[in-house]
Amino acid sequence: MSKDQQHLGPAWFAYIRDHTTRDDEFLVRLRREAQLAGLPPIAIQPEQGALLGVLLRLAGAREVVEVGTLGAYSAIWMARALPEDGRVRSIEIDPEHANFAEHWLARSDVAGMVEVHRGDAAVVLRRFADDSADAAFIDADKAGYPGYLRECLRIVRVGGLIAVDNALAFGQLLDPNPTDPDVPHVRAFNELVPAQDALTAVIVPLGDGMWVGVRRR
Numbered sequence: 001m002s003k004d005q006q007h008l009g010p011a012w013f014a015y016i017r018d019h020t021t022r023d024d025e026f027l028v029r030l031r032r033e034a035q036l037a038g039l040p041p042i043a044i045q046p047e048q049g050a051l052l053g054v055l056l057r058l059a060g061a062r063e064v065v066e067v068g069t070l071g072a073y074s075a076i077w078m079a080r081a082l083p084e085d086g087r088v089r090s091i092e093i094d095p096e097h098a099n100f101a102e103h104w105l106a107r108s109d110v111a112g113m114v115e116v117h118r119g120d121a122a123v124v125l126r127r128f129a130d131d132s133a134d135a136a137f138i139d140a141d142k143a144g145y146p147g148y149l150r151e152c153l154r155i156v157r158v159g160g161l162i163a164v165d166n167a168l169a170f171g172q173l174l175d176p177n178p179t180d181p182d183v184p185h186v187r188a189f190n191e192l193v194p195a196q197d198a199l200t201a202v203i204v205p206l207g208d209g210m211w212v213g214v215r216r217r
């Protein structure tokens, strides 16, 4: 039986990052351009992109729903894991983020595979049909997570993947006096996930922690 990995610290995570499939030149440039354009630096980490890529390939995913596009960094990682006729429907409420994402998606190797749906995910998700996706990735406003999960459990087919970012609440999950107002939302969501009969899920401690789950019924 393996032991708890209590020795893992920053140097270990740096090692893991250095030995994981990395961003190519386009993604490195995308991150830099997003910063120059003033987008907040809240995209997932490269090793989380690689994790999503592995999981989507294993799931044989063709249709993916994303909540929270930002600059399309994660959308590109995911689209690259799909077959040529695959599609990512990515939802973004901020017009400037959506504009940036569409500009760079059009110049990417997955042009035409990612649709940016503008608007509040709470509204847009309702338009997506039952069982119309093989996977979903939730990475937006934390207060909305319970509703997004409920919708994604309807939209993602049985056996499909549901991933959710920020399970470690920006590093403040266990802090007795957290400063980020979203920490209580993340804590509440982390209690909600294991109580879902329809989901088998685990927190993977990469980036800010990513829930990875499979819809089981």
Ligand SMILES: C[S@@+](CC[C@H](N)C(=O)[O-])C[C@H]1O[C@@H](n2cnc3c(N)ncnc32)[C@H](O)[C@@H]1O
Pocket (backbone or CB within 6 Å): 042, 043, 044, 067, 068, 069, 070, 071, 072, 073, 074, 075, 091, 092, 093, 094, 097, 119, 120, 121, 122, 139, 140, 141, 144
């Ligand atoms: C953490 S960023 C997404 C990062 C992106 N998934 C990536 O890794 O490249 C969260 C995004 O969700 C968007 N957002 C926040 N609330 C939203 C809502 N209610 N509906 C849709 N998008 C929302 C924000 O504008 C922001 O662009």
